[in-house]
Amino acid sequence: MSDLLERLRGRGWRMTAQRRVVAEVLDGDHVHLTADEVHARAVSRLPEISRATVYNTLGEMVSLGEVLEVSTDRRAKRYDPNAHRPHHHLVCARCGAIRDVHPAGNPLADLPTDERYGFMVSGVEVTYRGICPNCAATA
Amino acid sequence: MSDLLERLRGRGWRMTAQRRVVAEVLDGDHVHLTADEVHARAVSRLPEISRATVYNTLGEMVSLGEVLEVSTDRRAKRYDPNAHRPHHHLVCARCGAIRDVHPAGNPLADLPTDERYGFMVSGVEVTYRGICPNCAATA
DNA sequence: ATCCTACAATGGACATTGTCCAAGTCAAGC
DNA sequence: GCTTGACTTGGACAATGTCCATTGTAGGAT
Numbered sequence: 288m289s290d291l292l293e294r295l296r297g298r299g300w301r302m303t304a305q306r307r308v309v310a311e312v313l314d315g316d317h318v319h320l321t322a323d324e325v326h327a328r329a330v331s332r333l334p335e336i337s338r339a340t341v342y343n344t345l346g347e348m349v350s351l352g353e354v355l356e357v358s359t360d361r362r363a364k365r366y367d368p369n370a371h372r373p374h375h376h377l378v379c380a381r382c383g384a385i386r387d388v389h390p391a392g393n394p395l396a397d398l399p400t401d402e403r404y405g406f407m408v409s410g411v412e413v414t415y416r417g418i419c420p421n422c423a424a425t426a
Numbered sequence: 427m428s429d430l431l432e433r434l435r436g437r438g439w440r441m442t443a444q445r446r447v448v449a450e451v452l453d454g455d456h457v458h459l460t461a462d463e464v465h466a467r468a469v470s471r472l473p474e475i476s477r478a479t480v481y482n483t484l485g486e487m488v489s490l491g492e493v494l495e496v497s498t499d500r501r502a503k504r505y506d507p508n509a510h511r512p513h514h515h516l517v518c519a520r521c522g523a524i525r526d527v528h529p530a531g532n533p534l535a536d537l538p539t540d541e542r543y544g545f546m547v548s549g550v551e552v553t554y555r556g557i558c559p560n561c562a563a564t565a
Numbered sequence: 566a567t568c569c570t571a572c573a574a575t576g577g578a579c580a581t582t583g584t585c586c587a588a589g590t591c592a593a594g595c
Numbered sequence: 596g597c598t599t600g601a602c603t604t605g606g607a608c609a610a611t612g613t614c615c616a617t618t619g620t621a622g623g624a625t
Contacts, residue, residue, distance in 0.1 A: 301592060303602065323582080337604050342583065361497050361612090363582060377537075377545055386543050392536035394552055397529040398516075404525050405559035406516055413533055414551045420544035440621060442573065462611080476575045481612065483573095500582090502611060 290314065291368055294353055308333045309344045313354060313368045319376075319385045321363035359385055359414055375412065379419035388415065429453065430507055433492055447472045448483045452493060452507045458515075458524045460502035498524055498553055514551065518558035527554065 291314040296302060312328045313320065320328070326341040345366050348354040355367040359378045365385070374387040394411045430453040435441060451467045452459065459467070465480040484505055487493040494506040498517045504524070513526045533550045 301601065303592070305603070321582090335604085339584085339605075340603055343603085358497070358500050361500070361503055364500060377541075377543065377547065379545065380548070386545075388537060388541045390533060390536040390541065391538065392531055392533065394529060394531065394533060395554075397531035398527060398554055399530065402516075402527045402529065403556075404516065405562075406518065406525075406554075406556040407562055408516065408554050408556035409519070410555045412553045412555070414553075415534075415537055415545075415547050416549045416551070417542075417545040417547035423544075423546055440572065442621070444574065460611090474575085478576070478613085479574050 291348075291353060295348070295351070298351060304333055305329075305336050305340050306344050308336060309341055310348070313345075313348075313366060317369065319357055319359075319365035319367055321365055323363065325366065357385070359383075375414065377415040377417065379422055380416050381418055381422035384419050384421070390415075430487075430492060434487070434490070437490060439486075439490075443472055444468075444475050444479050445483050447475060448480055449487070452484075452487075452505060456508065458496055458498075458504035458506055460504055462502065464505065496524070498522075514553065516554040516556065518561055519555050520557055520561035523558050523560070529554075 292307065292310045295306070295310060300306065308329045309325060312325050312332075322342055322345055323338070325345065326336070326338050329336050329341055345354065349356050349366075353368075353370055355370045357365045357367050357376060359365065359376055360383060367387075369387060374389050377386045377388045378384070390413065394413060395408065398408060398411075431446060431449045434445070434449060439445065447468045448464060451464050451471075461481055461484055462477070464484065465475070465477050468475045468480055484493065488495050488505075492507075492509055494509045496504045496506050496515060498504070498515055499522060506526075508526065513528050516525045516527045517523070529552060533552060534547065537547060537550075
């Protein structure tokens with residue numbers, strides 16, 4: 288079942304049909320869906336759910352730290368239910384396919400103090416870009 | 427003068443007043459301007475330049491590899507004339523300020539083969555996030 | 566110097582993604 | 596089964612960017 292749903296319930300979230308559906312959609316596929324893709328899938332289970340609700344719900348799950356927002360391109364944000372395992376992303380420049388990756392090394396440690404300009408550095412995102420096997424074959 | 431302009435001319439670019447202005451604006455400040463900021467500054471030198479032209483011109487400079495597109499947030503793309511010195515970015519989560527940084531280490535080498543899923547990996551972007559001294563002071 | 570022509574610029578419509586808000590609805594506690 | 600405050604709705608709006616038909620022009624040819 289939905290671990291995500293359990294975690295959210297455990298935080299005193301008011302449970303509604305809409306929120307349940309959004310959580311189930313996200314947790315169902317471990318792909319990186321856009322908000323509108325989530326909406327489309329949610330609609331097929333709960334036809335009257337609105338776009339605004341999907342956006343709100345995703346935003347709340349992100350605030351709670353249960354879902355990650357991923358922006359690998361300038362199009363839509365994508366939502367990653369895999370928030371509790373730190374990881375980075377590998378993106379196909381042609382088709383946009385995304386894979387979670389776990390590089391060795393610690394990029395945070397690689398930023399020397401004199402390159403921090405007094406910032407309190409709290410996080411780092413790494414996005415690898417390339418061509419996926421599929422697209423390479425169809426080149 | 428404008429090195430960027432020289433490089434572009436050297437590639438057989440057809441030179442127009444609009445393109446010259448865009449290149450000069452970009453090369454003038456080494457900040458990371460959005461397309462609309464470039465447009466605003468371009469207008470003050472060449473009042474009739476259109477938004478579409480600025481977008482087109484920036485896009486062409488990116489295609490030629492003379493300018494980098496930077497997407498540190500989901501708002502507007504930013505344009506970085508510093509395309510020939512590889513670097514990454516440090517972004518203030520509060521005010522959006524951006525600094526170029528040069529971390530040690532090689533993230534590309536940190537991605538093991540068995541985490542590449544058959545992709546031809548060609549590049550990597552690293553975005554550090556934190557709070558800049560200014561925003562930390564005004565917390 | 567003038568003309569030609571392919572390439573560039575224009576501006577306005579359109580597309581995509583996302584946010585906001587006032588009004589209606591409902592989950593959960595009493 | 597009420598009540599109430601939180602949730603949902605749908606549509607307007609905003610920001611960024613793209614597209615396209617029309618008009619203009621840089622730069623080579625004559």
